[in-house]
Structures are given as C-alpha cells and as structure tokens.
Amino acid sequence: MNKNSILKLLSLLLALCTVVSMTVTLASCKRDGPSNDTTVDGSGTEPADTEDEGVWEYVRDPSLPDFATMVTLNTSDINSDFDKTGRGLVTVEQYIDGDTVHFWNNSRTEIIKVRFLAIDTPESTGKVEPWGKPASRFTKSKLHSAAEIVLESNEEGEVTMDSTGDRYLAWVWYRPKDGNVWRNLNIEILADGLAMGKSSSSTRYGTVALNALTSARSEKLNLYSGKKDPLFYYGSAVELSIKSLVLNKSAYNATKVRFEGVVTKESGGGIYVQSFDEDTQQYYGVYVYGGYASLAPKFLVPGYKLLLTGTADDNESFGFQVSGLSFSLIDPTDDDTKILEKDVKVAPVVISADELNNNETLENVLVRLENITVTSIYTTQSTTASDGAMTLTCRSADGKTVTVRTVKLTNEDGSDVTEDYFRGKTINCNGIVTFYNGNPQLKLFTLSDCEIISQ
Amino acid sequence: MKKFIALMLLVFICLSGFLTACGDKEPTDSNNQGSKTSHSVPEGDVTVTFYHTMGKNLRDVLVKYIEKFNKIYPNITIDEQSIGGYDDVRDQVITELQAGKQPAIAYCYPDHVATYLRSKKVVDLNEYINDENVGLTEAQIADFIAGYYAEGKQFGDETKMYTLPFSKSTEVMYYNKTFFDANGLKVPDHWFSTGASDDTSMEYVIKKIKEIEPTSIPLGYDSEANWFITMTEQLKTPYTQAVDNVADRFLFNNEQNMDFCNKFRSWCLNGLMTTQAIYGGYTSGLFTNTSTNDSGIVIHSYISIGSSAGATYQCPAKLDNGSYPFEVGIATIPQADASNKKVISQGPSICMLKQKDSKVNDAAWIFIKFLLTSPEFQAEFSMTSGYVPVLRSAYELDAYKDFFAGANNYKDGIAALSAKICMEQESAYFTSPAFVGSSDARDEVGKLLVSYISAAENATEAELKQLFTDAYNRCITLNQ
Numbered sequence: 025m026n027k028n029s030i031l032k033l034l035s036l037l038l039a040l041c042t043v044v045s046m047t048v049t050l051a052s053c054k055r056d057g058p059s060n061d062t063t064v065d066g067s068g069t070e071p072a073d074t075e076d077e078g079v080w081e082y083v084r085d086p087s088l089p090d091f092a093t094m095v096t097l098n099t100s101d102i103n104s105d106f107d108k109t110g111r112g113l114v115t116v117e118q119y120i121d122g123d124t125v126h127f128w129n130n131s132r133t134e135i136i137k138v139r140f141l142a143i144d145t146p147e148s149t150g151k152v153e154p155w156g157k158p159a160s161r162f163t164k165s166k167l168h169s170a171a172e173i174v175l176e177s178n179e180e181g182e183v184t185m186d187s188t189g190d191r192y193l194a195w196v197w198y199r200p201k202d203g204n205v206w207r208n209l210n211i212e213i214l215a216d217g218l219a220m221g222k223s224s225s226s227t228r229y230g231t232v233a234l235n236a237l238t239s240a241r242s243e244k245l246n247l248y249s250g251k252k253d254p255l256f257y258y259g260s261a262v263e264l265s266i267k268s269l270v271l272n273k274s275a276y277n278a279t280k281v282r283f284e285g286v287v288t289k290e291s292g293g294g295i296y297v298q299s300f301d302e303d304t305q306q307y308y309g310v311y312v313y314g315g316y317a318s319l320a321p322k323f324l325v326p327g328y329k330l331l332l333t334g335t336a337d338d339n340e341s342f343g344f345q346v347s348g349l350s351f352s353l354i355d356p357t358d359d360d361t362k363i364l365e366k367d368v369k370v371a372p373v374v375i376s377a378d379e380l381n382n383n384e385t386l387e388n389v390l391v392r393l394e395n396i397t398v399t400s401i402y403t404t405q406s407t408t409a410s411d412g413a414m415t416l417t418c419r420s421a422d423g424k425t426v427t428v429r430t431v432k433l434t435n436e437d438g439s440d441v442t443e444d445y446f447r448g449k450t451i452n453c454n455g456i457v458t459f460y461n462g463n464p465q466l467k468l469f470t471l472s473d474c475e476i477i478s479q
Numbered sequence: 480m481k482k483f484i485a486l487m488l489l490v491f492i493c494l495s496g497f498l499t500a501c502g503d504k505e506p507t508d509s510n511n512q513g514s515k516t517s518h519s520v521p522e523g524d525v526t527v528t529f530y531h532t533m534g535k536n537l538r539d540v541l542v543k544y545i546e547k548f549n550k551i552y553p554n555i556t557i558d559e560q561s562i563g564g565y566d567d568v569r570d571q572v573i574t575e576l577q578a579g580k581q582p583a584i585a586y587c588y589p590d591h592v593a594t595y596l597r598s599k600k601v602v603d604l605n606e607y608i609n610d611e612n613v614g615l616t617e618a619q620i621a622d623f624i625a626g627y628y629a630e631g632k633q634f635g636d637e638t639k640m641y642t643l644p645f646s647k648s649t650e651v652m653y654y655n656k657t658f659f660d661a662n663g664l665k666v667p668d669h670w671f672s673t674g675a676s677d678d679t680s681m682e683y684v685i686k687k688i689k690e691i692e693p694t695s696i697p698l699g700y701d702s703e704a705n706w707f708i709t710m711t712e713q714l715k716t717p718y719t720q721a722v723d724n725v726a727d728r729f730l731f732n733n734e735q736n737m738d739f740c741n742k743f744r745s746w747c748l749n750g751l752m753t754t755q756a757i758y759g760g761y762t763s764g765l766f767t768n769t770s771t772n773d774s775g776i777v778i779h780s781y782i783s784i785g786s787s788a789g790a791t792y793q794c795p796a797k798l799d800n801g802s803y804p805f806e807v808g809i810a811t812i813p814q815a816d817a818s819n820k821k822v823i824s825q826g827p828s829i830c831m832l833k834q835k836d837s838k839v840n841d842a843a844w845i846f847i848k849f850l851l852t853s854p855e856f857q858a859e860f861s862m863t864s865g866y867v868p869v870l871r872s873a874y875e876l877d878a879y880k881d882f883f884a885g886a887n888n889y890k891d892g893i894a895a896l897s898a899k900i901c902m903e904q905e906s907a908y909f910t911s912p913a914f915v916g917s918s919d920a921r922d923e924v925g926k927l928l929v930s931y932i933s934a935a936e937n938a939t940e941a942e943l944k945q946l947f948t949d950a951y952n953r954c955i956t957l958n959q
Contacts (some may be wrong), residue, residue, distance in 0.1 A: 144563055189758070189759050189764045223563075318863065319894075350536065350539050353862060353879075
C-alpha cells in the first residue's frame with residue numbers, strides 16, 4: 025500500500041466519522057405528503073398509489089453519517105437528455121418499486137425506464153418480499169418531495185442498459201424542496217438498509233456505496249434489523265374462495281391467501297383462475313402471476329384445478345393479482361401449488377352486453393358474448409408484442425355497445441389476422457372479462473374462440 | 480475507483496493478518512492437527528451465519544431444508560442472509576474478514592476464495608471431510624460429480640480442499656429449431672469451417688442464416704469472458720497460471736489467441752454475431768425477440784449461447800393465443816477440437832471461514848454436510864433454479880426423473896432439457912486456475928474480446944495487438 029493510498033484511506037475514514045445530521049420521517053407516504061404538493065412532473069398530481077395499507081415509520085438516527093451527500097453531482101450539463109448524454113433532469117412518469125422508476129427525459133420526448141445502479145431492493149410488485157414495500161415507499165417519498173431529479177450514468181457520457189436490455193442503469197439524484205444539496209438516492213437507500221448491494225463496489229461511487237451498505241448492516245437498519253417488515257404479511261395463508269378474495273380486495277391486499285380454482289387461460293406469464301359460487305350461482309375469477317419459476321409451466325396449465333397459495337397484491341403497475349407462488353415436486357409444503365385435478369372442462373358463461381358493461385364482479389371470468397356485430401376496429405401499431413392486436417367495437421342484438429379486445433391473432437396457416445376478418449361481421453366470442461382504463465372489455469385470445477355467424 | 484476499492488479491501492485483509500500476528504490471536508485451532516482429528520456435533524446453542532445470493536424462490540427452498548435440519552439439530556440456528564450478487568458477497572466477506580466478523584459459510588467463486596486465502600481464515604474442508612466422527616463417507620464423496628468436487632482443490636495445493644460445489648451450470652447453445660428445420664440447417668458442433676461444404680461448422684451455419692435472412696444477427700454469445708477463456712481451453716492456448724511471480728500469471732497475450740479473435744472479428748464485422756456487451760443486454764433478448772424496430776423489422780438471432788441455468792429465458796413466451804413463436808433446440812457448444820472437448824463450469828460453491836469459537840465451525844460443517852449430501856435438496860434446488868445437481872444420487876430420485884422425462888423444447892420442459900445437456904457434457908467441464916488476480920484476467924479478456932471484435936474496420940494490426948498488450952498491462956498493474 026503506497027502513501028497516497030493510505031492517505032486516501034485515512035481521508036475516507038475521517039469522512040465516515042463526520043457526523044451529518046439528517047432526519048427522515050416516513051410513514052404512509054401518500055397520507056403524509058402535503059395534499060397540494062406539486063410533483064416534479066409538474067402536473068400537480070402524482071401517479072395513482074394503491075400502497076396505502078399498513079404503517080411503517082422510520083426515522084434515521086441523525087448522528088449517523090449522511091452518505092447520500094458524500095458524493096457530488098456535476099450539475100454543469102444537467103439541462104440535457106439523460107438518454108443522449110448520460111446526465112439530465114427528469115420527471116417521474118411512474119413509480120414501479122424501490123429500485124425501478126420510469127421518468128420523462130428533460131425534453132419530455134422519451135420515457136426512461138430506470139433500474140437504479142448498485143442496489144437491489146426486495147421485490148414489491150409481481151411478487152412481494154419482506155422490506156419490498158418500505159423500500160418502494162422510501163423511493164417514492166424521496167422523489168415525490170424532490171424539487172428536481174437528475175439521472176446520471178455510471179460511465180461519463182455513456183448510457184448503459186441492464187441485462188434485460190430494456191432499462192437504463194442510472195444514479196438517481198434529487199434536490200429536496202427544502203434544500204440545495206443534491207442527494208444520491210441510490211446511496212441513501214443503501215445507507216438506510218433498504219437494499220442489498222448489486223456489484224456496488226464496482227461503480228463510480230463504489231467506495232461510498234460500500235461504506236453506506238456496511239454502515240446499514242452494522243447499524244442493523246430495516247432489512248438488516250433482524251426484525252419483521254411491518255408491511256409484510258407473515259401470517260399463515262388465509263383460506264378463502266375467489267369470490268371472497270375479489271370482493272374484498274383491499275382487505276386482503278398484501279395478505280397470503282389460499283384458494284382453489286380452475287385455470288381458464290394463460291397470459292403474460294400468469295393464468296386466469298375461476299371458481300363457481302353456489303350462493304350467487306356465479307363464477308368469480310382472479311389473475312395469478314406465475315413469474316419465471318422454472319416449474320411454473322408444469323402447474324399453471326389451462327384445465328387444471330389448482331390449490332394456490334400466494335400473496336394478494338394491488339399495485340399501480342399490474343392491478344390486483346395474486347403472485348409469489350411456489351412449486352415443488354419433492355415433499356411439497358402447504359404453501360406449494362398443488363394440482364387437484366386435470367382436464368377440467370369449463371364452459372364460458374353466456375352473458376349479455378349489459379352484464380359485461382355493468383357487472384364488475386365478472387372480471388377475470390371466462391364468458392361468451394353472442395350475436396354481436398362489429399361496427400368499428402382499431403388495430404394497435406407498436407414495436408411491442410401487442411402490435412397487430414385489435415379493439416373491436418361491437419353492437420349487441422339489443423343495441424348495446426360492447427368492446428372486444430384481441431391479442432395479435434393468427435390464422436391456422438400462421439398468417440396474421442387483419443381487420444378484414446372482422447369488419448362488419450356478426451360474431452360469437454369466448455374470452456376473459458378484463459378492464460382497460462376502468463372500462464370493461466372481453467379479451468379474445470385465439471381465433472378459435474371467435475365464431476362468425478353472419479357476414 | 481474499482482482498483483482503489485480492490486486495493487483497500489486487500490489492505491484490510493493484510494492488516495487483519497498483521498493484527499493477528501501481532502497478538503490478536505485467534506483461538507487455538509484444534510482442528511489443524513491432521514486429517515483424522517475429531518470434530519463433533521456441537522452441544523448448546525450455536526448460530527451459523529450463511530451469506531448467499533438467493534432470491535425469494537431459492538430462499539424458500541433453503542428455508543425448507545433448514546427447517547428439516549433443525550428437526551435433527553435444534554440447537555443450531557442457521558442465520559441465512561441474501562447479500563446481493565456474487566461480487567457483493569465477496570465485498571462483504573472481505574470487509575468483515577478485516578473486522579473478524581466474517582460469516583461461517585459463504586457462497587463463493589474460486590476467485591473470491593483465492594482472495595480470502597490471504598487472510599488465512601479459510602477452513603481447509605479436508606479437516607472435516609476426513610474427520611472420523613463427522614466426515615464424509617467414501618460413498619458420499621463418490622456421489623459428488625467428480626469434476627465439480629475437484630474444483631475445491633484448484634488453489635495451488637491439491638492437499639487442501641477449500642470449497643465444495645453447491646450447484647452448477649455451464650454454457651449451452653440454444654437454437655431456433657423451427658427455423659433450422661424449415662431451412663434444412665444442421666446444428667453446428669465445431670467453430671470453424673474446414674471447407675466450403677462443412678455444413679456443421681458454426682462459421683458455415685451463421686453465414687447461411689445471414690443469406691436466408693439478411694436482417695438477422697445469426698449468433699449471440701452472452702459472456703465474452705467465457706468465450707475467450709473457453710476458446711483457450713479448447714485450443715490449448717495459454718491463458719493464466721497460478722504462480723508466485725505476477726508477471727508470469729497472465730499468459731493470454733499471444734498470437735494463437737489473436738488468431739481466434741481475428742476470426743470472430745470478421746464474423747462481427749459482417750453482422751454474423753454479437754455479444755452481451757455489444758448488443759446491450761442478455762442476447763436471449765435478441766433470440767426471443769418478437770418486436771419490430773423503428774423500420775418495422777423484427778431483428779432476431781437464431782443461435783444463442785448462454786448459461787444452462789437461464790434456459791427459461793431463452794424460450795419465447797407463449798403467445799396469448801396459446802402457441803409458441805418457435806421451438807427451441809439445445810445442444811452443447813461448438814468445439815475447436817473433437818478430441819479435446821471443453822465447456823466451462825459455473826455456479827456457486829461454498830467455503831467455510833474460521834470463527835473465533837470453533838464450535839461454530841463444527842456446526843457450520845454439520846449444516847454443509849446436511850445440505851450438500853442431500854439428493855432431495857440438490858434436486859429441488861436444481862428444479863427451482865435451473866442449475867444442475869452436484870450429486871449423482873439426485874438424478875436417481877423419482878421426482879428428478881419425472882422432471883427429466885418432461886424435457887421438451889418449450890417453456891414447460893426447457894429447463895429439464897438444459898439440465899440433460901449439462902449432464903451429457905459432464906466430462907468436458909473445465910475450470911481455470913484461481914489465484915489473486917485471476918478475476919482481473921477474466922474481466923480483462925472479456926473486455927478485450929469486445930474491443931477487439933468491435934474495433935473499427937480499418938483498425939491496423941498494430942492497434943489490435945495493442946489491445947492485447949493493454950489488457951495484459953492492466954492485469955499486471957492491478958496486481959502489483
């Protein structure tokens with residue numbers, strides 16, 4: 025170790041010993057935030073928040089070092105677009121979780137999906153892990169209270185994507201409304217014990233990031249406290265029916281639940297499951313996310329009757345769903361997914377246009393609309409998998425308007441189905457009742473689920 | 480910055496060793512008296528800390544087996560902690576070694592252990608493996624897949640065993656079977672063409688794919704470092720060696736290695752291949768892509784070489800209409816020499832770090848033994864993670880046989896198919912020597928391959944050679 029290195033090391037240790045006062049108070053951030061706050065996206069409204077269950081209060085000990093200000097933002101060129109220059113002002117477009125947020129770039133021409141560098145917060149969407157919700161709230165509260173936000177790449181002037189190729193990797197800086205000092209949120213999250221490291225030491229602020237993480241561990245903060253996350257449900261699974269679950273979404277939000285149901289459709293890495301309620305003589309359905317578990321495809325098969333245990337979660341990214349399933353082929357536990365029966369036939373429930381439009385309890389249920397005539401068609405054009413999907417506006421025999429949304433459909437020969445196939449036709453259609461922007465629609469998954477009854 | 484951190488962490492370790500030598504003595508290590516000394520199951524309450532990188536799904540499996548363990552050993556508490564990625568585990572362990580607060584068990588890669596060894600706090604597992612009370616039986620040792628088990632002895636002294644394999648993976652070649660079948664293409668089994676009609680060479684196949692679909696990038700290779708290192712193994716060209724003299728450790732700067740880089744460079748310049756760094760994400764994204772670009776074109780690869788543990792990511796999602804965009808085939812990666820087949824061995828091992836109270840080490844061993852000799856744990860961990868078991872007996876379990884029986888070319892069977900391919904190439908596994916600086920070599924050859932194959936078309940031979948020299952020099956600088 026040479027003299028310079030020793031001096032650097034001593035400087036660092038001295039910096040660590042410098043006590044910087046800081047107080048962060050967080051409870052349920054939506055409720056605590058001033059109601060007339062103007063958000064950094066300038067809209068005066070914040071993206072919808074469904075995370076208002078439970079209370080987590082965290083006050084950082086002011087005697088602890090303020091790692092978030094031990095690094096400095098170069099503000100000379102922040103009036104540019106991050107996606108072009110590697111540094112730039114942004115505004116929040118959508119909060120996802122503790123380490124992922126979508127922003128508008130400075131010129132508001134692109135949405136920048138950002139995965140925070142150097143940190144890995146527990147999951148709070150898709151599947152929920154202990155300390156995932158507090159981390160998510162922390163990130164949201166800091167950015168919500170910011171006067172300005174800047175993204176910065178790890179390498180000067182060079183943006184990089186995460187391994188999915190879909191999200192930018194970035195340092196997220198914010199300037200609080202009541203301060204002039206730019207704070208590094210990634211490091212702050214590490215320092216407050218709300219994330220694990222993610223190759224932290226190999227980053228441009230590696231030394232401080234590693235020290236922040238080490239401090240959080242030694243101070244036993246949050247994730248490292250050895251205590252339970254107050255926002256996580258640790259109890260046994262609540263055994264219930266799908267009906268009870270979906271009619272009491274807020275009551276079961278963030279709760280481990282267990283229920284039986286028959287898989288009707290696969291979609292988006294998950295399944296639609298439904299069960300029949302004798303009292304109301306009606307089916308109730310729910311969407312269950314299977315994730316990338318390698319055993320999931322063996323269990324989540326249409327026609328299977330399953331006993332499912334997972335966490336009910338209502339979040340702004342995915343809506344209400346059940347996730348966090350587990351699977352085992354060896355000595356399964358009570359919580360592992362179980363196949364109760366195979367090849368169960370579920371006939372779609374024939375409903376009227378009125379029922380589709382007015383009975384919200386049919387959400388996620390397999391239904392059939394008969395004798396509807398296509399009056400107009402919109403085809404999605406995008407660079408995503410939804411390219412070629414269609415929205416069919418239809419009129420029922422009794423003159424009511426209903427919406428049918430298709431996935432990208434293909435003919436038996438593999439060719440794409442176009443608008444001509446449906447234009448002006450009267451059809452019968454099987455599909456799942458879903459909601460888009462609050463409006464009900466029947467989602468059509470295959471061409472074989474649609475029968476043309478008159479040209 | 481990275482260099483400084485690495486230096487600082489090493490200084491911590493050296494300082495720690497120095498303090499130990501100066502009087503902050505470790506407790507007398509009664510274990511270190513030969514291979515047959517007696518350890519025992521500790522009495523009284525003991526807590527064993529275990530650092531790993533598992534996410535929720537795998538942690539659920541781990542916790543399930545900890546509960547089983549605690550039914551036998553209720554006095555041993557396993558404090559399992561997910562630290563982040565492998566590098567984060569390494570950094571945390573190094574930091575804690577300095578403070579004498581290191582975990583008893585840690586997930587590790589060989590490079591990490593080579594660094595930890597400087598602290599003299601890595602337990603030689605032979606002390607336990609050969610112990611007459613709590614050691615492994617010959618049958619238990621024989622149950623480990625030999626190549627994986629041998630990795631624990633790769634630290635310069637074969638009498639020492641510093642790691643045991645936890646779960647393993649390798650690289651396999653995924654290909655778009657639908658496209659291959661439709662176009663009469665053969666699956667490549669070697670890299671370079673021996674003639675114009677050598678239709679099982681990668682070189683031939685990717686050129687053919689480009690002819691069929693000019694907008695495609697036929698081949699994606701995820702890990703540049705793996706590619707470079709694997710080529711040196713397949714071609715038997717120098718890469719690294721574990722010797723004392725720093726200047727002699729890094730051998731990759733040579734003409735033979737430039738030769739294969741030149742071939743891959745020509746592929747890259749002709750749009751025949753890409754890598755993770757060049758593409759900007761896992762190349763499975765390119766392989767499974769169904770989205771159009773701004774010009775309305777769907778750009779695909781048709782071959783993707785990546786981790787066997789990532790098989791489910793190489794399989795396109797089922798379409799909402801219930802069909803798959805294409806069928807995925809899996810094969811072993813191409814070879815340079817059929818008589819010297821080599822594929823890289825990856826995946827975590829575990830090491831044990833000395834504790835102030837030797838009772839904790841004894842308890843840690845009891846847990847390691849429980850976990851790593853359990854075919855049920857190995858099988859379940861494998862089926863959940865995509866990694867393959869390190870025990871032969873795991874493959875004999877009915878549940879694992881059923882899993883294998885479900886192998887197919889689609890999402891619900893691709894992980895099993897990948898595991899099968901891994902088993903088939905068991906005899907070809909290799910690992911590189913681990914020493915302080917071996918991770919720098921790995922990093923540098925990965926970056927070198929990227930810069931070499933993507934250098935400007937008019938780059939001179941001297942400029943390209945300089946890339947090799949620069950990479951070598953960085954390795955030397957980082958380790959002096």
